[in-house]
Amino acid sequence: MTNPQNNTATFLGVPAAKRDSVSCADVVIFGAPDATPHVPGCASHAAGAPSALRERTRQIAEDPSRWDFDQDGPLIPVGLRAVDLGDLPTNPVTPVKNRSLISSTTASILRAGAVPLLLGGDDSAPIPFFAGYEGFGPVTILQIDAHLDWRDERAGLKHTFSSTMRRVSEMPWVERIIQVGQRGVGGSRANDLADARAWGATLFSAASVRKHGVQPIIDEVAPGCRCIVTVDCDGLDPCVIPAVLVPQPGGLDYLDIVELLHGVGQRARIVGFDLVELVPAADLGGLGVLAASRIVCVALGCIADQRSAAKARQAADEGRP
Known part of the structure; x- marks a missing residue:
């Protein structure tokens, strides 16, 4: 199916919709090619990612009932x-208008009772995405990223991809921050790391994931909490997703992300998901876009499992078969 707003394929061929007609949806997908460019006035290096992700799923969407072993169910879960x-x-x-649009769209989806799923765009897009949860907290942020993103500003700009988690830490409705995948050299300084730890952010480096797996991360997520999962594609090893702006060796594997999503989905309530920092122009043989699109598919499956279980509980409470 194509979206009449931009004449492109929809993700996995799901129905296209307008912002004012999402009240019956469980999940609402939307793209944000730009938020706050780190070079003012220049398009994001990841601006083409939403379209590339949708296009990558066009062929498999032709038969959504095919079995998906990463979800242990059909490609698009029944119901x-x-x-x-x-x-x-x-x-x-x-950039100010972009941020307002992303936040207001997120909030409107939440008011409709659906789960927002954002396709970025660079790593500045999650800032207004999380801002849209004001009034819908408290929330835990689980971030997969090679970088710390705690710079207060860079070149005088406070809402670019260097400051994502710093801005998140200032949102009163964010009660916990769990960051996974740090490695190599990024833009952070010693004081940024000290501030992250002083705030109470829990950090799991890529090396710790390699040594201990993802179960300690899952255990860190409070049972029953409202969790937003944000995936920066450079959190994965570049052999899995080469299509990033700043590749760093030694990142997480695709199956680490699959296991982590399933584990979090079984422990907490996933109330939002975003995937950012995918740079199609830097891809190799389409491998990065493929892996990223599969991560989004698994996230959809985990959210679907939770919605299905919630509906079953509600039916049981009401005495319906």
């Missing part, structure tokens, strides 16, 4: 009501 709004009309020269 999942997912829609795709297409890309928001962001513009690299209007």
Whole structure:
């Protein structure tokens, strides 16, 4: 199916929708090509990612009943009501407007009782995405990323991809931050790391994941909490997703992410998901876009499992078969 707003394929062929018609959806997908460019006025290096992700799923969407071993179920779970709004009309020269649009769209999806799923865009897009949860907290943020993202500002800018988690830490509705995958050299300084730890952020380096697996991360997520999962593609090893701006060796494996998503989905309530920092122009043989699209598919499956279980509990409480 194509989206009439931008004449592109929808993700996994789910129905296209408009922002004012999502009240019957379980999950609402939308793209944000730009938020706050780190080079003012210049399009994001990841602006083409939402379209590339949708296009990558066009062929498999032709038969959504095929078995998906990463989900242990059909490609599109039975009963999942997912829609795709297409890309928001962001513009690299209007960062304030971009942020407002991302936040208001997220909030409108939450008010409709659905789970927002954002396709970025660079790692500045999660800042307004999380801001949209004001009034819908408290939330735990689980971030997969090679970098710390705790810079207060960079070149005078406070909402770019260097400051994602610093800005998140200032949102009162965020009660916990769990960061996974740090490695190599990024833009952080010693004081940024000290501030992250002083705030109470829990850090699991890529080396710790390699040594202990993802179960300690899952155990760190409070049972029953409202959790937003944010995946920066450079959190994975570049042999899995080479399509990133700053590749760093030694990242997480695809199956680490699959196991982590399933574990979190069984322990907490996933109330939001985003995937950012995918750079299609830097891809090799389409491998990065493929892996990233599969991660989004698994996230959809985990959310579908939770929604199905919640509906079953509600039916049981009401005495319905």
